[in-house]
Amino acid sequence: MYDLGPDLDREVPPGTNILVSGPPLSGKRSLCLDVLASGTDQGEGAIIVTTKDGADRVLNDFAKRTAYEDRPVAVVDCVTRQQGVGDVRDDDRIKYTSSPVDMTGIGIKLSEFLQAFYQDRGIERNRVMLHSLSTLLMYADLQTVFRFLHVFTGRVQSVDGLGVFAIDASAHDDQTMNTLKQLFDGIVTTYEDREPSVRLAGD
Numbered sequence: 001m002y003d004l005g006p007d008l009d010r011e012v013p014p015g016t017n018i019l020v021s022g023p024p025l026s027g028k029r030s031l032c033l034d035v036l037a038s039g040t041d042q043g044e045g046a047i048i049v050t051t052k053d054g055a056d057r058v059l060n061d062f063a064k065r066t067a068y069e070d071r072p073v074a075v076v077d078c079v080t081r082q083q084g085v086g087d088v089r090d091d092d093r094i095k096y097t098s099s100p101v102d103m104t105g106i107g108i109k110l111s112e113f114l115q116a117f118y119q120d121r122g123i124e125r126n127r128v129m130l131h132s133l134s135t136l137l138m139y140a141d142l143q144t145v146f147r148f149l150h151v152f153t154g155r156v157q158s159v160d161g162l163g164v165f166a167i168d169a170s171a172h173d174d175q176t177m178n179t180l181k182q183l184f185d186g187i188v189t190t191y192e193d194r195e196p197s198v199r200l201a202g203d
Helices: 028-040 055-063 103-120 133-139 142-158 174-181
Strands: 016-022 045-050 073-077 094-096 126-131 162-168 186-189 197-200
Touching: 016 028, 016 142, 016 174, 028 045, 028 055, 028 126, 028 162, 045 055, 045 103, 055 073, 073 103, 094 103, 103 126, 103 142, 133 142, 133 162, 142 162, 142 174
Parallel strands: 016 162, 016 186, 045 073, 045 126, 073 094, 126 162
Antiparallel strands: 186 197
């Protein structure tokens, strides 16, 4: 089982994908990072796919939660190349895609890290975070994002991982949210003025 950290105080079975949904500034990204950090503290792998912030900022924020330098922590950065920030190259910690539109590239880079952790290094427990689905939906239609997520969540399942995916609920209509929710085993809802709520399949 994977524990979801002290904020949520729940356990879920391997292969679980969770949607973290809430309005802006309700702590979705912070919560997802906390979930990953609680695994890193136990020696689990962590892969952060970021469509909003560059890898440096993400890793700085992660370092406030856990000492990750010698741990299996990796970032798929979908932002930096799009912003035209110099000549950035992939390394063992960070892989870059051209932009959040490049969902094929995101999937490939995720798979490379999962293979490096799960198969090459024998790390059997891995947590994956995607922040944010709302950015993907700005660039692509619902059907395209749904297909991408179907494959993405399937990869998390195939390695018995834990996936957490943030979305700005207020930016999308009910049909979009209901369509995407089909892909997930549970939903964490964040609020501006109270603790998050957790609803898992079977609750």
